[in-house]
Amino acid sequence: MIHVDGLTKRYGKATAIDNISFTINKGEVVGLLGPNGAGKTTTMKILTCFISATAGRASINGHDTFDEPLKVKEQIGYLPESCPLYHDMDVATYLAFAAEARGVAADKRKLAVDRVISDCDLGKVTRKLIGHLSKGYRQRVGLAQAMVHNPSVLILDEPTSGLDPNQIRDILALINNLGQEKTVIHSTHILSEVETTSDRVLIINNGHIVAQGTPQELMARSSGTTVYLTVKGADAQAQLSGAAFVKQAEKIGEGKDGFIRLAVQGADARDVSLDLFKMAKEKDWLVSELKAETASLEDVFAKLTRG
Amino acid sequence: MKNAFTIFKKELRSYFSSPIGFVFIIFYLLVSNAFFFFVQDFFKQGQVSMRGYFAAMPWVFLFFVPAISMRLWAEEKKMGTVELLLTMPLKEWEVVFGKFLAAFAFLAITLLFSLTIPVSLAYLGKPDMGVIVGSYVGALFLGSAYLAIGLYISSLTENQVVAFIISLAVIFVLLLIGIAPVWLNALGTIVSVCEYISLLSHFNNVTRGVIDSRDVIYYASVIVLFLYLNIKNIEARKWR
CATH class of the missing domain: 3.30.70.1340 (MTH889-like domain)
Structure with a gap:
């Protein structure tokens, strides 16, 4: 469960998000929607403890992102925007590193890595260098590292950006699948994605939440x-x-x-x-x-x- | 500590994941050996001593050690991987320490290959092995201090070349202040302060094979100070 209360982040004089509040319940898939620069990534960076908020609080499964960052980080899997990975590592080595760094016990590591390799369909490229992979495969490696420790909360920043339509469909199917047992928050500016995957949508613009509801509820608010x-x-x-x-x-x-x-x-x-x-x-x-x-x-x- | 070891393994592997690591080691050995055997004319000196080798070390390290440390943070920042690294359940000091240890290990491995020199000396005559061992330990202290400085500077930029040049410049100044004030003897206390701060003056004992606790404390302080600044700088990302 993700709870955000009055979250504000200012970079110098620029306000990236302004007094945002929302709650995401366990097992919900929520799409964070908004134009570029709306504050989606900033919100996610605060949730993952990469940066701190200027004001307000955020908690994940009851752990405050400011007071207990390690506890929060243990609960989450994070795929940052543009999917940064170590290009000089091969897929299996990288996932083993991610598992170790995310605290998967040594005797369960191989199993965890094998599980995400099959979940993300990476079997064909396990020994390839990440730098040599196509964008679609890299994105899947990014998802795999976010799930390798079987976290209860997944935070995915534009998981489908730069992919071709088939790859997008695969990733969305994966997110749909994950949503059955995990809490997922993902950002996008492609609307058809949230229509098919998300239980709920938060639309943010200029650092404010301008609307939230199920995709159907939101459509009903239109001109008809x-x-x-x-x-x-x-x-x-x-x-x-x-x-x-x-x-x-x-x-x-x-x-x-x-x-x-x-x-x-x-x-x-x-x-x-x-x-x-x-x-x-x-x-x-x-x-x-x-x-x-x-x-x-x-x-x-x-x-x-x-x- | 376990987490620092995880980072250590990742970083050390990264040094050898491309030919660059090996090229670096070979280049270092070529330069340092050429310096010792030819520039300093080892064969005309008629002494089986490595004193000249270690005397040149602060200057050889000046170019080589920043090259070891430059990528450690700068590349993570440039590639964006720093965001993943720092959202893993690791403490900031564990990441910094793991990176430092990996760089230290790489430096130690490089120096390990230079052991061909003392082996050659032992073959040619009877070198004082105590002095040589002491000097190697001192060289590791010196290199570690350079690494701590370079690692910190790498965390300030996302450009490896900038990290290299600034590290080199900072270390160069810290070396020079050990010599320059000799011309300014009139200034008295400033000279002794500069000498105390300089990375170079503390290395003079080392080349004689003496490990003085004051020098050890000095190098340890430099290392701790810059690792601390590094941790603080990584933590400060949250507030920018």
């Missing part, structure tokens, strides 16, 4: 469903704007033969495509497009972080 309608009929736009179920009908384009393209928003943010169809039928309009689009997490994100 927009229906795109390409129609030909006498005075169609004016009549639509006047209809009771329409909040707004905006002309966004002009087609051939007198067709116009409209973006229609329903009065109560619901999908009004059926109403539109019925109305067009009644009025005998010609319809060449009728498409409903629900706002994605992307829209919510853009709305929240662009002000």
Whole structure:
């Protein structure tokens, strides 16, 4: 469990995070979302005891990051941004070092290393130098070292950055898997990732938490469903704007033969495509497009972080 | 202590994970042996003594030892691995001490290969082995002091070359103040203070094979001081 209360970090005069509070329960996978420079990495660096907060407290499984850094460090596995590793070590040697440094007992070390090698699918590269590995493999080595001591909390800073779509899918599947028994906090700015992996999302911007909730809850906060309608009929736009179920009908384009393209928003943010169809039928309009689009997490994100 | 040993193993392995470590040792042996046998004209001296070898050591080490210590922190900072290292459940002093020990071990291994000289001397005549052993111990103290300084300076930058040059400059000054004030004899107490601070003046006894407790205390103090500064500097990262 991760508990953060009133956390603030200032670098000189610049405030990286400002009075952030949140709690992540055991077994939860939480996505930390935000544009670059929002304060995601700073938050993670404080949680891992790499840096100290200017004000506020953070604790992991009840151990305070300031008072008991060693206890905290024992509980966590950390994958820093850009996945720094020793390029002159081979994978197996490096993981054995990580296991030893993270306090895995000597007689269990080999087992621990073998387990993460199989979990992260590193079997083919155990004797290769890390410096010679592809980005995807390096990322997996980074994940493996974070899990080698079987920590209860995983802190992953952009675990999928720079990977190709297949690799991203693999890593996300792994995180999903881990989430069944571990507390995971991972940061990203790719929204589809949190939609599929996270139980909950924290959106941070300019050092503040601007929204939190399940991906579904957040999407519900958006402007709702927009229906795109390409129609030909006498005075169609004016009549639509006047209809009771329409909040707004905006002309966004002009087609051939007198067709116009409209973006229609329903009065109560619901999908009004059926109403539109019925109305067009009644009025005998010609319809060449009728498409409903629900706002994605992307829209919510853009709305929240662009002000 | 167990954790310091973990770091020690990682760092020592790293010295030999590329040919650089071996190249370094060979280069050191070439330079120091050439200096001893040819520049100092060992064969014309008619003495089986290593005094000249050790007298040159503060100056030979000036170039070689900062090269051993320069990467220890600077590379971790540049690669970002420092973030992983310092978020492992290790205490700061354990990491610093482990790195220092590894550098010390590498220096000791390098010196081990120079034992061909005393072996040759024993073959040529009857050298005073007590003096030679004493001088080797003294050389390890001197080298350790250089390493502690270099390790600390490496923690201040993420550029190995900068770490090397600044370490060299600092050690150079600490050597020079042992000689320069001789020209300024008028200044009295300042001269003796400078002589006390200088890494060089404490090494003079060593070349005669004498291990004086005052010199040991001096070198130990330099080592402890710079390792302490190093630990404090690593801890200070949290507040930047």
